Amino acid sequence: xxxxxxxxxxxxxxxxxxxxxxxxxxxxxxxxxxxxxxxxxxxxxxxxxxxxxxxxxxxxxxxxxxxxxxxxxxxxxxxxxxxxxxxxxxxxxxxxxxxxxxxxxxxxxxxxxxxxxxxxxxxx
Numbered sequence: 001x002x003x004x005x006x007x008x009x010x011x012x013x014x015x016x017x018x019x020x021x022x023x024x025x026x027x028x029x030x031x032x033x034x035x036x037x038x039x040x041x042x043x044x045x046x047x048x049x050x051x052x053x054x055x056x057x058x059x060x061x062x063x064x065x066x067x068x069x070x071x072x073x074x075x076x077x078x079x080x081x082x083x084x085x086x087x088x089x090x091x092x093x094x095x096x097x098x099x100x101x102x103x104x105x106x107x108x109x110x111x112x113x114x115x116x117x118x119x120x121x122x123x124x
Contacts, residue, residue, distance in 0.1 A: 001025040001113060005094045008118030011084055015122070019079040021094030021115055028108060031097040033077040035068065037090035037120075044093070050077060052097075062088075084122045091117040 007019040023030045034049035048068040049057045056068045067080040077094065094115040102109050 001027055001098050001100050001111070003094060003096055003098070003113040003115040005092065005115030005118045007079075008092060008120045010121045010123065013084065013086055013122055013124050015084050016080070016082045017084065017120060019081065019092055019094075019118060019120075021077045021079075021096065023075040023096060023098050023113070026100040026103070027075045027098055028101050029099045030070075030072070030075045030077070031099065031110070033068075033070065033094060033096040035077075035079050036093045036095060037088075038093070038117075039087075039090040042090075047092070048079060081120070084120075086122045086124045089120060089122050091119050093117045 002024050004022045011017055031052040035047040036044045037047050038044040047059055047062055048066055050068045050070055065083045070077045097110060097112050099108050099110045
């Protein structure tokens, strides 16, 4: 199983971007997914999360501007980011609990994965 984050780029202040987090490989189900971000010289902070049932949570700093959603049939979670600000500049990482089937035993196995990160740069 691999977790692939994509969609970052350079955008002007007030602009929009949509990030994707896709689980590929022997995926049975993608459960709780969380987006984090890390700006240069700062700690990694939670941005938004979505449960397996689709319940979203947001950091106060992004409420009303970011929307997290998921398409279970595609094992993909999206982060729609609107009205971006320079302080949103960071590397964005997705983290997910993914259940896969072990081929040898046919039993489910649940593990936590990190995506590789995608850079979002917002210019003023």
